[in-house]
Amino acid sequence: MTRARASSVAHAFSLFLLGFVPRLVVAHLLAGEPVWDGHYYDFGARRIAGGFGYSDDLDLGGHAVWHPWCHYPVGYSAYLAIFYRVLGATQGAAHLANALVGGLLVVVTWQLARSWLSPRRALVAAVIVALHPGLVLYGALLMTEPLAALLTLSSFAVATRWRTRAGLVAAALVLGVGALVRPQALLCAPFLALALWPSLSSLARRARAARLGVAAAIACVVALVPVAPWTARNCAVMDGCALVSTNAGWNLAIGAFPRATGRFETLRSADGCRDVTGQVQQDRCWWRYGVSHIMARPGRWLALMPKKLAYTFDHESFAVEYLREARPSAWPETRRLLVRGGATGFHRVLLCAAAFAGVTVFWRRSADERARRRARAQVALLAAIGLVTIAGLGAEPPTFWAIAVVAVLVPLLPIPGRPPLEPGLLMCVALLGSTLLTHAIFFGEDRYHVVVTPALALLAASALREQNARGASASAERRG
Numbered sequence: 001m002t003r004a005r006a007s008s009v010a011h012a013f014s015l016f017l018l019g020f021v022p023r024l025v026v027a028h029l030l031a032g033e034p035v036w037d038g039h040y041y042d043f044g045a046r047r048i049a050g051g052f053g054y055s056d057d058l059d060l061g062g063h064a065v066w067h068p069w070c071h072y073p074v075g076y077s078a079y080l081a082i083f084y085r086v087l088g089a090t091q092g093a094a095h096l097a098n099a100l101v102g103g104l105l106v107v108v109t110w111q112l113a114r115s116w117l118s119p120r121r122a123l124v125a126a127v128i129v130a131l132h133p134g135l136v137l138y139g140a141l142l143m144t145e146p147l148a149a150l151l152t153l154s155s156f157a158v159a160t161r162w163r164t165r166a167g168l169v170a171a172a173l174v175l176g177v178g179a180l181v182r183p184q185a186l187l188c189a190p191f192l193a194l195a196l197w198p199s200l201s202s203l204a205r206r207a208r209a210a211r212l213g214v215a216a217a218i219a220c221v222v223a224l225v226p227v228a229p230w231t232a233r234n235c236a237v238m239d240g241c242a243l244v245s246t247n248a249g250w251n252l253a254i255g256a257f258p259r260a261t262g263r264f265e266t267l268r269s270a271d272g273c274r275d276v277t278g279q280v281q282q283d284r285c286w287w288r289y290g291v292s293h294i295m296a297r298p299g300r301w302l303a304l305m306p307k308k309l310a311y312t313f314d315h316e317s318f319a320v321e322y323l324r325e326a327r328p329s330a331w332p333e334t335r336r337l338l339v340r341g342g343a344t345g346f347h348r349v350l351l352c353a354a355a356f357a358g359v360t361v362f363w364r365r366s367a368d369e370r371a372r373r374r375a376r377a378q379v380a381l382l383a384a385i386g387l388v389t390i391a392g393l394g395a396e397p398p399t400f401w402a403i404a405v406v407a408v409l410v411p412l413l414p415i416p417g418r419p420p421l422e423p424g425l426l427m428c429v430a431l432l433g434s435t436l437l438t439h440a441i442f443f444g445e446d447r448y449h450v451v452v453t454p455a456l457a458l459l460a461a462s463a464l465r466e467q468n469a470r471g472a473s474a475s476a477e478r479r480g
Contacts, residue, residue, distance in 0.1 A: 011110070011123075012107050012110065012111075015103075015106045015107050015110055015126050015127075015130065016103040016104065016106060016107050017103065018103075018106060018126075018127070018130040018131070019102045019103040019104075019105060019106035019107075019129065019130040020099045020100065020102060020103030021099075022102075022130070022131070022136045022139070023095075023098060023099040023102040023103070023135075023136055023138075023139025023140075024095060024096070024099040024139065026136055026137060026139050026140050027091075027094075027095035027098060027099065027139045027140040028095060030137070030140045030323050030327070030330065031091055031095060031140035031141075031323070031326070032323065032326025032327035032330075033326050034094075034142045034326070035322060035325045035326045036322060036325065037072070037143065037144075038141060038142035038143055038322065039142075040072055041072065041076050041077050041080065041142050041143070041144065042077075042080070042094070042142050043056070044069065044072065044074070044077035044081075045076075045077040045078070045079075045080035045081040045084050045089070045094075046081075046084060046089045048077060048078055048081035048084075049080075049081040049082075049084035049085040049089055052066070053068065054068065054069045054070065054074050054077065054078075055067055055068045055069055056069065068237040068238060069279070070234050070238055070242050070244070070245050070246050070279060070280075071245060071246050071247055071250075071279050071283075072245055072247065073144070073179075073180055073181055073182065073183060073244050073245045074180055074230060074244070074245075075144070075147070075148075075177070075178075075179075075180035075181030075182075076142075076143075076144040076147050076148075076181050078180070079097065079147060079181075080093075080094060080097055080142070082097075083096060083097040094142055095139065095140070098138070098139045098140075098141075098142075098146065099139055101146045101147050101150050102135065102136075102138075102139050102146060104150055105129060105135075105146060105149060105150045105153070105454060106126050106129050106130040107126070108150060108153050108154050108157050108454075109125055109126050109129045109153060109454045109457060109458060110122055110123065110125065110126035111157045111161070112153055112156050112157040112160060112424050112458065113125040113126065113424070113458055113461060115157070115160035115161065115422070115423070115424040116160075116420075116422035116423075116424045116425055116462075117458075117461055117462060117465075121461045121462070121465075122461070124461045125454075125457045125458045125460070125461035126457075128350065128457040128460065128461070129453070129454045129457050132346065132350070132453060132457070133339075133342055133343045133346050134316045134319055134343045134346070134347060134450060134453065135450070135453060135454075137319035137320065137323065137339075137343065138319050138450060140319075140323060141319060141322050141323070143322070143447065143450075144181050144182060145182075145447060145448075145450035145451045146450070147181050148178060148181045148182035148185065148451050149450070149451045149452070149453070149454050149455075151174060151175070151177055151178030151181060151185070152175065152178045152182075152185050152188060152431060152451070153454055153455070154174050154178075155171040155172070155174040155175035155178060155185075155188070155192065156171070156188075156192070156424060156427040156428070156431075157424075158170050158171040158174055159171035159192045159194075159195035159423070159427070160195050160423050160424045160427075162195075163195045163196060163198065163199060163423075164196075164199075165196075165215070165218075167195065168192055168193065168195060168196065168215055168218065168219055168222075169218070169219075169222050171192045171195070171219070172189060172192055172218070172219040172220075172222035172223040172225075173222060173223070173225060173226060175188060175189055175192065175219075175223045176222070176223040176224060176225055176226035176227050177226045179223065179226070179227055179244060180226065180227060180230060180244060182451065183243065183244040183245060183248075184434060184435070184438050186220075186223055186224075186227075187430075187434040187437075187438070188427065188430050188431055188434060189216075189219045189220045189223040190216035190217075190219060190220055191216075191426065191427050191430040192215075192216075192219040192427070193212050193213075193215035193216040193218075193219055194212070194423040194426050194427060195423045195427075196211070196212065196215050197212065197421075197423055198423070200212065227243065227244060230244060231243050231244070234280075238278060238279060238280050239277065239278025239279065239280045239281050240278065240280030240281065240284070241280070242279075242280050242283070246279045246280055246282070246283035247283065248283065248287065249282075249283040249284060249285065249286035249287030249288075249289075249290065250267065250282075250283060250286045251442040251443060252286065252287055252290035252291070252441070252442055253267055253271070253272075253286040253287070253289050253290035253293075254267060254290075254442070254443045255290070255301075255304065255308060255441065255442045255443035256290040256291075256293040256294045256301050257271055257272075257289065257290065257293050258293065259271070260301075260304060260443070261304075261307070262304045262307030262308040262310070262311055262443060262444055263307075263308070263311040263443055263444055263445055264443060264445055265443075267286065271289070272285070272286075272289045273285040273286055273289060305440040306401065307444070308439055308440055308442070308443055308444035309401035309404070309405075309436060309439060309440055309444055310399060310400075310401050310444065311443070311444035311445055311446065312401065312435075312436075312439045312444035312445065312446060312448050312449050313351065313400050313401040313403075313404045313444075313446075313449050314397070314398065314399060314400045314401060314446075315340075315344045315347070315348075315446055316340075316343040316344045316346075316347040316446050316449075317340045317343070317344065317446055318445065318446050318447035318450075319343065319447075320336055320339050320340045320343065321340075324336055347449075347453075348398070348400055350453070350456050350457065350460050351400055351403050351404060351407070351456060352389045352392075352400075352403055353459075353460035353463050354403075354404075354407045354432075354456040354457075354459035354460045354463070355385050355388070355389065355403050355404075355406045355407045355410065355459075355463075356382070356385060356460075356463035356464055357407060357410070357411055357419075357425065357429075357459035357460070357462040357463050358381075358407075358410035358411035358412075358413070358415075358418055358419065359378055359381050359382050359385065359410065359418075359419075359463065359464055360378055360417055360418065360419045360464065360465050360466070361378065361382075361464050361465070361466055362374070362375040362378065362417065362466075370416075373416055373417075374416040374417030375417060377415050377416040377417050378415070378416075378417045378418070381410065381415055382464075385406060385410065388402060388403060388406055389403060401436075404432060404436060404449075405436060407429070407432060407456075407459055408429055408432050408433040408436065411425060411426070411429055412429070419462070419465050424458070425458070425459070425462055428455035428458050428459055429455075429459070431451075431452055431455045432452050432455055432456070432459075435448065435449065435451065435452050
């Protein structure tokens with residue numbers, strides 16, 4: 001092993017421990033019984049580990065009848081089931097599983113960052129993910145978001161590491177596994193093709209676009225390969241076919257029905273879909289129900305989108321509320337508000353920093369008029385984003401979802417002097433953008449931004465990169 005390779009392995013191991021240890025300790029100190037969706041993920045994992053598959057038992061006439069599930073995506077329960085099978089279905093096994101995800105997420109963030117950032121900036125991104133208060137608290141929750149983030153960013157890291165067709169296929173397979181945890185991951189599949197962009201730079205624009213289109217189509221098809229066996233299982237044992245899960249219709253109805261508020265609201269039989277039996281039938285019924293309300297009152301549905309995005313991006317409270325629900329005595333009101341406020345503050349600062357990922361700075365003066373024009377454009381962009389941030393901070397209540405929109409749009413704008421459009425950065429932008437789109441359509445809760453928190457860390461670490469007078473990345477920046 002070369003010295004450089006040994007140094008890289010040592011850095012990766014150190015970063016893994018920096019993420020693994022705090023999550024394991026926090027889980028040991030704070031975790032209680034699984035609650036809310038975590039209860040179902042835990043129950044599903046116990047059933048899989050026990051050899052019963054993703055299912056429960058129905059009591060029919062005093063007899064237990066095996067009843068298959070697919071309302072929730074299977075991926076996280078299947079992952080937990082591995083640890084339950086080997087170590088026993090205990091909280092300790094779940095904590096270990098979550099801590100491993102947390103440690104690996106730090107390493108993958110670092111590896112992805114190295115594809116376009118200096119060593120120093122890549123380290124900053126990894127440390128943010130390792131010590132992010134919300135992500136650390138998530139180590140004590142039985143929830144899907146960190147595993148979904150790990151698999152999605154791993155696919156990005158594979159694509160940007162190899163930047164070949166074989167790498168594209170491998171990345172798409174990893175993303176397909178991630179779709180079993182979070183089906184929305186499939187929305188990122190076409191963007192894996194961006195990893196091939198640098199190798200196509202010598203081609204004419206039309207030829208390059210055609211090659212990228214073919215690569216994107218290949219990525220979309222390959223990403224479905226890991227999903228296909230689960231889809232076949234659903235078609236065989238459920239009351240109809242379902243790609244991964246059967247909660248899309250449920251979620252659409254929650255975001256569109258007359259009692260919709262922009263966040264989760266419980267659907268009741270009185271709302272509709274009384275006469276349904278199977279999960280697939282129910283999901284399709286709720287989907288039709290949601291679409292009918294959107295078509296009847298499209299203005300109201302569109303008007304709810306800012307509220308949905310506000311619930312998703314404006315604060316960070318889910319982890320604290322989950323832990324409080326599980327162990328109320330451990331969370332007196334003072335502690336609850338203090339930790340919620342700290343996690344929310346950290347999230348907001350990170351989101352604001354991420355908005356500057358598409359802005360560069362010119363420290364060197366130049367006599368070249370084009371260089372001065374690029375510098376002026378970037379200063380104006382910096383001021384504009386600053387004003388948006390200040391407006392969000394000054395709003396009542398503080399509003400930050402618009403800053404997430406800015407973080408998606410700014411790197412894509414053809415503003416003079418912008419940083420190079422590196423594939424890894426654009427994939428993170430795609431992840432953030434697809435999350436914004438998904439929850440504008442369905443409904444919002446702050447747990448849903450946890451999936452993109454590592455991407456926000458990468459965008460924040462990319463903010464205000466120095467450029468030389470010609471607009472290319474400065475060599476000093478590349479060396480760190």
